[in-house]
Amino acid sequence: MKGRMILLDHIGAVEAAVLMIDGQLDDLLVDSETAPRPGTIYRALADRPIKGQGGMFLKTPDGSAFLRQVKGLSPGQPILVQVTGYAEDGKAIPVTQKILFKSRYVIITPDAPGINISRSIRDDDLRDALLEIAHGVIDGSDMGLILRSSCADADSDDIASDIETMAALARAVMADTVGPAEKLAEGDSPHTLAWRDWADPAQVVQDKGCFAQNSVLEQINTLASPRVPLAGGGALFIEPTRALVAVDVNTGPDTSLAAGIKANMAAARALPRQLRLRGLGGQIVLDLAPMPKKDRRAFETSLRAAFRSDQVDTTLVGWTPLGHYELQRKRARIPTKEVLT
The missing domain is CATH 3.40.630 (Aminopeptidase)
Known part of the structure; x- marks a missing residue:
């Protein structure tokens, strides 16, 4: 089995995505049934500072979170944060105030204005065309934008639509700063992450049971x-x-x-x-x-x-x-x- 293949299925009841290269398991994304996904955005409430660690515990709908910042925060203050990864067993959810909105073609950076293009795109004419698309959609916005390397082979209408969708989401979330602790945006699932990050050309298989049919489960079991x-x-x-x-x-x-x-x-x-x-x-x-x-x-x-x-x-x-x-x-x-x- 030569080439790249992306398979979208489940392991038991848990959503998973697999990237196969020449028949070998190369990447595996598995959902969590309990922990919040990285990328999840909360309106959290500042709880108590931990000055010895240079951070503060926050209250979220999914439990305690830890932010490595104390300056300018007071108990009870609402603050927008984003989950950066999975917590170790028994520890608080790791979060950051540097919120990013990632999609297949673009990354919206609310706190970093300006339009940037992936350095892997070197063709000057293509870079100019991408800048023109971006300015046509996001001009006048105080948010920043990064055009990802996947834009190199993408249709201009798809890129413009992606920018518009993610910019609208970013504006809605970043404006929702008042209220109790609440989840404002869910992190991407494994199937969405596969679409977002595995952008190189590949055969995509979404049939139920495709893991078993392509010997994926046998390779996953070796990881035990x-x-x-x-x-x-x-x-x-x-x-x-x-x-x-x-x-x-x-x-x-x-x-x-x-x-x-x-x-x-x-x-x-x-x-x-x-x-x-x-x-x-x-x-x-x-x-x-x-x-x-x-x-x-x-x-x-x-x-x-x-x-x-x-x-x-x-x-x-x-x-x-x-x-x-x-x-x-x-x-x-x-x-x-x-x-x-």
């Missing part, structure tokens, strides 16, 4: 195991704990002098996909196979290249005194294991 085979006979072991995600790299049966660097390079290439599919974020610690310090730069280069195309924000922090490598990754997805169990 911490072991990930690597090219060359090595393996990754990915094990989330309450504090962090531990990743161990083993060389397997290879006993050559270059076994360590080969296994570590293979792990660097495989890691972004595995973290995506497993929905893992937070602090990630890599316990790499033994390799000389002179090979660290090549490993970092490979790791940086692997994460460059990943859509989840990941910071490559660096080496620890014990020789581990640390990353910090946004908790943008629900852990897949919670759905599988």
